[in-house]
Amino acid sequence: MTVFEVWAPEAGRVEVETGEDGARHLMGPVEGRPGWWAAKVPEAGHGTDYGFVLDGGEVLPDPRSRWQPHGVHGRSRVYEHDRFPWHDQGWHGRPLPGGVLYELHVGTFTPEGTFDAAVGRLDHLVELGVDFVELLPVAAFPGRHGWGYDGVDLWAVHEPYGGPDGLKRFVDACHAKGLAVVLDVVYNHLGPSGNYLGNYGPYFTPAHQTPWGQAVNFDQADSDEVRTFVIENALAWLRDFHLDGLRLDAVHAIADGRAVHLLEELSARVDALAAHLGRELVLIAESDLNDPRLVTPREAGGHGLDAQWSDDFHHALHAALTGERQGYYCDFGPLAVLAKALTEVFVHDGAWSTFRGRRHGRPVDRLRTPAHRFLGYLQNHDQIGNRATGDRLPAGLDAGLLKVGAALVLTAPFTPMLFMGEEWGAATPWCYFTDHTEPELARAVTEGRRREFARHGWGAGEVPDPQAVETFRSSVLDWAEPGRPPHRELLAWHRDLIALRRRLPDLTDPRLTEVAVEYDEAARWLVLRRGTVYVAASFGSGKTVAPVSGDLLLASDPGIAVDAGSVTLPGASVAILAAAPGPAPR
Template sequence: MEKEHFGARFDENGNCMFRLFAPHVQTVGINFNNDPDHIFMMNQTDYGFHELTLKNLTSDTSYSFLLNASKKIPDPASLWQPEGINTYSTVFDHHKFDWEGDNFSGLPINEMIIYEAHVGTFTKEGTLRALISKLDYLSELGINTLELLPVAQFAGHRGWGNKTVFPYAVHNGYGTPDEFKALVKASHDRGIAVILVVEFCQHNIVKSLSSAFDSFFCDIHTTTHGKAINFDEQYSFGVREFYIQCALSWLRDFHIDGLRINNAETIYDQSPIHFLEELSTRIRSFEKENNRKCVLIINDHHNSTRSIQPNDKGGYGFDALWDEDFHHALHYRITGDINGVFRDYRYPEKMVSAMQYGFAYRGEFSDYRKRIHGCNTQEFSGSKLVIYSQNHEQTICTGEECRTIKKAGFEAAKLSAGAVLLSPYTPLLFMGEEYGETAPFNYFSDYSTAPSLNETLDKHYHELKFSQEKQLDPSDESAFTTSQLDWNKKDSEQGRAMLAFYKKMLLLRKEHPALKEPCHNRCQVQEIKPGVILMLRNPSTSDGRYAVVIFNFNKVAITEKLESYLPTGPWTLKLYSGARAFGGYGVPLDKILSTTTPLELAAQSFAVYFHTPLNI
């Protein structure tokens, strides 16, 4: 039951076709420019669709749908809501943007270095146009993929974006559709792919739209957001197609290079072909037809690997899984936090398992969750797991201590970054961590009917056990303004040291074959003494260009002889997080790893050595 589009769309000849899926509505008219005498009746077609094609319409014409000659609503698939969510929609012509020179065809997941950003807080202006001014900075840092938290039209002016109202439209508080395209094109000019986070597990229906969404929610399944989206009951064919076309619109019309599907475990579907499998299959067809690579990442809090298995093995065919298990194990090692779910990660083997296999829990019982968590599988590439030390969810936490650098200090922040960036998995940085940003990422929303902070944290982040009394009221403007990055920190002494440290790590990962190798079977991890973890990375080539990383998670310096754990040297020092150049206070390390003298690592530091011939 494929439809080419929903809403209003111009063809290349300037004709505009309108399509609305509303099987419970008898008649639909289109009202232009709020003129009661300017109404065109749509044709009711098969399966609950209403359609009409008109000529001589101009872009920026306002329109509404008139249901059953009484209820006027904006278009659920609106491409542009310049005046917000409770008013008319605006016709928008995607053909008018000049994409000439945009020959970027995407990146495969195993090459991505992802940077997660929120448009509203990334700059003081909080706009798409302002974000463009930071692209050169990201490119120089070593970032090749920009992941944007939801930019679809949401309720209110300020918010996380996860309460989507118009999933096809760019949020009017961030800028226009063409300004979003300009951001994508400018990113491509610098070799940066753009991934968009989308919310297909929930749909925030405001009162003015409720009558058009009778078929969009199911009666059987419920989630923490309320009724689940209807992917498998009566009229689900139209609902599934609505969201598939939404995904294709972002890829086709905005040249987005990938999508991250949020909270996929709350997408309930008992159909013979799961919605997520159908979505990936359609996007793979789009890839082939357009000679592009469109990466699909999924966020599933159950750590189910079915989503990243190929279709012919019963999977959904996604490229990568958002891996919070790695974060939780790392968070405990860095901070010692045993609140909420983190208490399940207090066992030493959990960090080793996360570094070796990507998951701390691989089919074992989780005491906090009171169930088996994860599954035991090693069949996929390490690049299929996206890992991080910080992200937008993990920085809600307690007051000013949201960021790792505030919770555990400067050296610990560098240590946690090394555990992520030197692993065989796909790394993700959260905006500002590369220069030691300390601003939290509070939960904020200025929409009048937004849920309370307590309700939001209890429903969606109960596992993390946040201290709610230290949180700001989401509707208070300060919850938003204190979440904005302070770019002046980048130019402080500590900021410059941290930034140089990140640039060096990203360069090493990019250039050395062992650090680029995504096969976690070529990564051997062992805890050689309490708090000291050795990670040996092997390249796929047979030239012996090994890399080894020695992590000291202890809060005191350690000494250890390493020759019994390593292939015969020489081993050349390439990076030491405790070095003075990176703001550390460790004793300088020898350039060549000694076979007789123990290595001395400063507290909460790590060192990287390459197995290379000695250069004299």
């Protein structure tokens, strides 16, 4: 027997249609739960297809569907979570401090593009030394392939990836190998195709606008049920799929004017679930606000999230390595800016932002805020895929500068994150790709993408068509690359860096007060100090000498030489040294 429930506060009559014969069952109001309807169907169970009918209209998928085998426009299917045979009973999670994350898109991680195929590559991640796998969104979205940020069935798992059982097999396999799993979830908007939430009730509000249209209704009339919908969804991913954390997409686009912000409420509920389950659970935000209140504990007046992405560190390091200054890179590039990002987290901490045309951000309290609450990265899905051709850094940087970038990411005070294939300098691009079946929407996406980059001088033929299958296929990782030079050497470099990070306590020390940077803008060298560990990097093309010495732990170039009081660096190289305790560079 299955009890079907749905929130449809504006409907006068609700039915549930079940089975192959399309039998309809009248649903009745639920006492004490305004707007809710329910019906018991004795013959329905795991695997039964169903949909809801509002006031005699079309059959719609369940807003809380756990299984969408027929796609986002099709009927839902009953899914019983307790049928899955888990093997991770001894798993208690991993702490975020000291960890290394690896961002992964299921559809392009392997040629097969499934959870089961990804399981076959987990040994690579274990040997690399990462601790967390961060999955791009897997909630059901239109078509077969896409980034997943246009998901519409937030409780269901994208069927082409392997559906709900496929995700569970992946998580179970990760836990067996000591890997925690974080899932990217999107609560600031839904995609346009297959989005039927508005048919059921006021899930959206015209009171706020987002880049994607009307905002999700978190603070207007009837928003209590919408907030519950989102919070229970988050808890379901963590509880029912045994996930270890969530990455919350673009929280700056969550419009919530209530006294207790949605993020604070979610943080409290996740902490309560972690206590009940007896395992570590983490919440990581993506935010453009540069506001440390996101990661400030609730008892200190913050939202209580565990960490947030740090785009300022990315921009500072990217611009220093590549020389790019267009768009939001206009305030970045000098080593002084990179030094500020390494020691103070936010470059825009109330300072002027040329790109925004105003002051932006708030300072991080270096004494009280641990650095592990900020994720540092050189590449991620946005910073690659939102480029016109989806070109990765190896398309424009030589191996020397790639090693410099990797060293600074993995020795910086932040929680480091790699994007899939970055560890071997993947030559494959990672483009923006979609698979919309509606001709008008498909055309709008293609034309919009080309129009966006035309403003920056790109011709229409130069920008890959998001709807073209080849654009998607070109983004799939080539697993023959890690075994070939120069990819093999770069992979070994990343493994050595992660192993060194794990071995030296100074490299996982979260105290920002123990971080110092010295640099020479003209000579293009920078020295990062983490306790007694020095990272000396050359960003220039010629030989340079940095005023630091010690025992050489790792060197990216055989020409690196350490003398009394200095290290000689060939162009585009980096050395990591252990020095005796002493005064930190200023």
